[in-house]
Amino acid sequence: MTVNIDITKELKAVEKLIKSDINKEKMILRLYNYIFKSDGKKIRSRLNLIASSSSKNSYRYKLASIIELLHTATLVHDDVVDNASTRRGAMSVNSLWSNAHGVLIGDYIYSKAFMLMVEIGKKDILAELADATNDISQGELIQLDAISNIKISLNKLKKISYFKTGRLFEASAKTGAMLAGANKNFIKNIGESAKNIGILFQIKDDLLDYSNSPKTGKQSFQDLKEGKITYPFFFALKNSSQKDKKQLISFLGNQRLNEKKVLALISKLNGLTKTQQLAEKFYTSSIDAAKTINNQFIRQEMIELANIALNREK
Secondary structure, three states, rough: OOOOOOOOHHHHHOOOOOOOOOOOOOHHHHHHHOOOOOOOHHHHHHHHHHHHOOOOOOOOHHHHHHHHHHHHHHHHHHHHOOOOOOEEOEOOOOHOOOOOHHHHHHHHHHHHHHHHHHHOOOOHHHHHHHHHHHHHHHHHHHHHHHHOOOOOHHHHHHHHHHHHHHHHHHHHHHHHEEEEEEEEHHHHHHHHHHHHHHHHHHHHHHOOOOOOOHHOOOOOOOOHOOOOOOOOHHHHOOOHHHHHHHHHHHHHHOOOOOHHHHHHHHHHOOHHHHHHHHHHHHHHHHHHHHHHOOOOHHHHHHHHHHHHHHHOOO
């Protein structure tokens, strides 16, 4: 069956739901409203709505809200871990208030998501989202352990990308399909497409870290300054001579980088080119999985999301 609905309009309803029924404690209210004043891209909740679009289930908006709450909680916690001062071009919670505020409001948002999950009451959805949040935490811990680890493998980097980003994309699509009562084959295929879009999204994030464009809304070279080995650095390191390797290693964790020098060396060693090629592989995998979906509306929406992920500049 072909479905044609206005996902953008539905996302506004999701946003309204997220901002309703908030705790009236002044501090919680201030923090919560500050975090959700920025609309963001809502790619994950969009995925969820796309996957459930063949159904008129009354819980569709609630489930999409859960996805957005889970994602937002991870962002707030990420900012604490990374000691980030900005988020989406605005001051982060931890920089405006404190790390304690960031941790606790993140926990509050997580708990709100799980309360809504209980209201939906579907064990398969609860299990998928519980597994996904556990995997996201694993991804963050694995990445922490990989700080400044120049011996990290490409497979380990891919695992971090899957756990940190791809896993919630996958769960967003799969739970939407579960809510719609889809068959196992559809759940598998849309989950596979979404997972690859998510990993592609993370790879592009790594590329954008090496961009000086103001469009990104992020501080350039932040990952490198934090000692994180991401794809551009990994590929450059693999192609480097002993002299270049020594120079590259000196960049890790360095807060006073000569950004032009960094970009020139990473580019010379094909770090950016190889990362773009990897992004295109995951793009192709996401498209291949999307093409197995019979529903024309859902198939086209998934292909469009893959295009957005590949071509995004922020």
